[in-house]
Amino acid sequence: MLPIEVSALKKHYGELKAVDGISFSVKQGEVFGLLGPNGAGKTTTIEIMEGLRERDGGDVKVLGFDPWKNGYELHKKIGVIPQEFTFFEKTTPKEAIIYYADLFGIQVNPDEILREVLLEESAKVNFDSLSGGQKQKTGLALSLVNSPELLFLDEPTTGLDPNARRAIWEVIRSLKAKGKTIILTTHYLDEAQQLSDRVAIMDHGRIVAMGTTEEIIQQHGSGERLEIHENEKLAEYIKANTELKVDYDKGKGEITIPLQKKIDALAALAAAEQSGLEWGDIQTRQDSLDDVFVKLVNEPVGEQGETAPEEKASKKRRR
Amino acid sequence: MISGKRIFSDFKVFSRGYLRNKFGLFFGLIFPVILILIFGAIFGGGSTGKINVYAQNLDSGPFPTGQNLGTGFLEALNKSSTITVITVDPSVDFSKYLADHSASDGILIPQNFTLDYAMSQQVNVTVYGNPTSSTSGIVSGTVSGYANYFNLQRFNGTMIIGLASATVNTQQTKYIDFLIPGLIGFSILTSPMFSLVNISSEYKKTKLFKQLSLTPLTKMEWLISKMIWYVVLTIAGFLLMVGVGIFLFGAHVAITPWLIPFLVLGPMLFASLGMLVGTVTKNPETAGVIGNIVTFPMMFLAGTFFPISSMPQYLQTFAHVLPLFYVTEGLNNAMVYGNINNAIIDIVVLAVITVVIFALAVKLFKWRED
Numbered sequence: 001m002l003p004i005e006v007s008a009l010k011k012h013y014g015e016l017k018a019v020d021g022i023s024f025s026v027k028q029g030e031v032f033g034l035l036g037p038n039g040a041g042k043t044t045t046i047e048i049m050e051g052l053r054e055r056d057g058g059d060v061k062v063l064g065f066d067p068w069k070n071g072y073e074l075h076k077k078i079g080v081i082p083q084e085f086t087f088f089e090k091t092t093p094k095e096a097i098i099y100y101a102d103l104f105g106i107q108v109n110p111d112e113i114l115r116e117v118l119l120e121e122s123a124k125v126n127f128d129s130l131s132g133g134q135k136q137k138t139g140l141a142l143s144l145v146n147s148p149e150l151l152f153l154d155e156p157t158t159g160l161d162p163n164a165r166r167a168i169w170e171v172i173r174s175l176k177a178k179g180k181t182i183i184l185t186t187h188y189l190d191e192a193q194q195l196s197d198r199v200a201i202m203d204h205g206r207i208v209a210m211g212t213t214e215e216i217i218q219q220h221g222s223g224e225r226l227e228i229h230e231n232e233k234l235a236e237y238i239k240a241n242t243e244l245k246v247d248y249d250k251g252k253g254e255i256t257i258p259l260q261k262k263i264d265a266l267a268a269l270a271a272a273e274q275s276g277l278e279w280g281d282i283q284t285r286q287d288s289l290d291d292v293f294v295k296l297v298n299e300p301v302g303e304q305g306e307t308a309p310e311e312k313a314s315k316k317r318r319r
Numbered sequence: 320m321i322s323g324k325r326i327f328s329d330f331k332v333f334s335r336g337y338l339r340n341k342f343g344l345f346f347g348l349i350f351p352v353i354l355i356l357i358f359g360a361i362f363g364g365g366s367t368g369k370i371n372v373y374a375q376n377l378d379s380g381p382f383p384t385g386q387n388l389g390t391g392f393l394e395a396l397n398k399s400s401t402i403t404v405i406t407v408d409p410s411v412d413f414s415k416y417l418a419d420h421s422a423s424d425g426i427l428i429p430q431n432f433t434l435d436y437a438m439s440q441q442v443n444v445t446v447y448g449n450p451t452s453s454t455s456g457i458v459s460g461t462v463s464g465y466a467n468y469f470n471l472q473r474f475n476g477t478m479i480i481g482l483a484s485a486t487v488n489t490q491q492t493k494y495i496d497f498l499i500p501g502l503i504g505f506s507i508l509t510s511p512m513f514s515l516v517n518i519s520s521e522y523k524k525t526k527l528f529k530q531l532s533l534t535p536l537t538k539m540e541w542l543i544s545k546m547i548w549y550v551v552l553t554i555a556g557f558l559l560m561v562g563v564g565i566f567l568f569g570a571h572v573a574i575t576p577w578l579i580p581f582l583v584l585g586p587m588l589f590a591s592l593g594m595l596v597g598t599v600t601k602n603p604e605t606a607g608v609i610g611n612i613v614t615f616p617m618m619f620l621a622g623t624f625f626p627i628s629s630m631p632q633y634l635q636t637f638a639h640v641l642p643l644f645y646v647t648e649g650l651n652n653a654m655v656y657g658n659i660n661n662a663i664i665d666i667v668v669l670a671v672i673t674v675v676i677f678a679l680a681v682k683l684f685k686w687r688e689d
Contacts, residue, residue, distance in 0.1 A: 050533070051687070052529050052532065052533075052687050053687065071532075071687070072535070075532070075533045075535070078533075080530075080533050082529055082530055083526075084525075084526070085530070086525040086530075087527070087530070088332060088333075088336050088527075089336065089340070090335070090336035090337075090339035090340055091332055095332065095335070096332075099328055099329075099331075102324065102325070102327075102328035103325050103328060103329070103534040103536050104534065104535060105322075105324065105325075126339070
């Protein structure tokens with residue numbers, strides 16, 4: 001049995017199709033990243049898997065449970081950090097851990113959990129006095145109280161500074177090393193690339209690409225290319241004297257030559273040398289996940305909040 | 320399945336958080352005591368209860384200076400239990416003087432008062448009054464009483480009908496005695512109600528309820544833990560308020576076991592009602608407004624600051640649909656009037672309302688979203 005099996009999942013809010021028939025599964029011990037711009041349907045998807053939202057269609061099995069119908073049993077076996085995690089203002093991380101342990105009816109060593117999420121030094125600080133990163137770590141700590149095999153982390157680093165983000169990454173890596181299965185949503189591409197075994201890129205409620213980041217880049221990227229900073233004259237010379245496809249970007253002043261084989265680069269450079277013309281910086285480059293993401297998702301990634309449903313819906317209608 | 324252990328651990332975290340938050344503590348415990356101090360000082364034993372009245376004596380008397388009957392009349396009034404006379408110089412314009420001093424009452428002794436009295440000729444003492452002021456009736460009544468006494472004296476008469484005073488109750492019921500149950504009712508209403516409206520709408524907004532729904536804690540356990548806390552807080556507030564009332568203002572209130580149902584059911588009811596308001600409204604702002612709409616009529620119309628018997632009939636009828644009415648009426652019955660039979664009726668009504676509101680709150684309150 002796979003920890004997570006989702007097929008043809010659907011959820012709409014009024015007119016807006018938040019999740020539009022997606023299917024995927026997650027293997028034991030895997031870190032699975034759900035990637036996408038704000039409003040793509042990531043949080044809706046993850047909340048349906050957590051049993052916090054009811055689905056409108058399709059099938060979802062989490063650890064063998066139907067998350068909506070058997071949420072109460074499921075919640076004893078999973079750990080969750082919701083988006084923008086908050087807690088009781090006047091409660092310290094250590095008290096929060098003891099509280100959760102009491103609720104789950106289990107014995108834990110709070111200090112050990114605090115050490116695991118690198119939060120020992122703030123163990124006795126009230127939640128409302130913690131920094132953003134420490135608050136997220138408190139969330140992580142609470143999600144670990146019931147020693148779950150499966151963790152859902154919904155944008156665990158959104159709004160954090162680079163150091164705090166890296167600290168959270170470290171914790172997530174150590175959890176992965178312990179063999180926990182982790183579902184991670186993020187709109188930071190580097191985060192997905194750093195942490196995930198496999199990612200699914202979502203846009204407008206659909207999965208537009210899925211696989212390891214390498215697979216996705218290979219499938220949807222444009223492959224390796226040679227870039228030369230020089231004028232149009234050189235571009236035309238290379239085009240005329242080789243079999244290669246040559247693109248010229250006037251704005252950037254950049255010649256781009258897609259490389260079918262490595263040896264193509266040599267032919268291009270030989271032609272450039274032969275031309276007797278000046279030529280500037282050269283580099284070979286491959287599409288990054290960023291490039292692929294921008295190509296697949298037809299709107300830029302916003303940094304602030306979710307796209308309003310109305311706005312989203314009207315965009316849909318226009319298309 | 321309700322677990323006492325989970326309720327206890329939630330209670331522990333909530334009460335600790337509450338005690339660490341100075342605002343909550345202020346509104347829960349200090350504010351009711353301040354109310355008692357303020358209202359007690361205004362209406363309690365601190366003042367002599369005598370009304371200050373300006374008086375001008377134009378009596379020229381039989382002699383150009385010194386003693387005359389007008390002076391004697393004002394001195395007699397000054398010795399009454401109701402009036403303190405403040406004499407105004409005869410040279411000033413009296414009605415203008417009263418207006419300038421925003422005085423609602425005044426007494427004017429005419430020029431030939433002594434002479435006319437001696438000659439048994441009709442002479443009038445003028446009493447200035449304001450029909451909208453409650454003191455005017457007392458002033459004119461007192462002046463009229465003394466005028467009668469002086470009239471009798473003129474003909475060497477004696478009083479045949481005297482006056483002895485007694486109050487309805489076995490003990491004297493002072494305003495503070497009525498005020499204490501009212502203010503206890505007030506704090507039973509406001510503290511749990513406002514807190515739960517705020518908490519439930521905030522937790523919904525910040526998704527804390529969702530967070531809690533991922534633990535084995537159930538929403539009923541959560542609400543019960545809040546209720547227990549507000550019962551504890553109410554009892555602490557009750558002891559403080561009664562202590563201040565008795566020791567500072569000499570209130571006469573009975574402390575009986577019959578008070579316990581009100582101190583338990585009251586906070587349970589208003590915690591549930593607050594939860595209900597927070598649950599059915601969309602955001603904290605709307606919740607606050609609806610909370611006030613529900614709370615304010617109860618604050619003033621359920622017999623908190625003054626008895627509902629002093630209100631017009633239609634408002635008295637309205638008061639009977641306000642849940643707080645049964646708390647304040649019941650507390651009054653038990654603490655002030657010693658009327659346990661009526662208090663039991665209030666307890667029954669209160670219990671029914673509490674069960675209904677609690678059930679409704681638990682049913683409509685959602686941890687998760689559809």
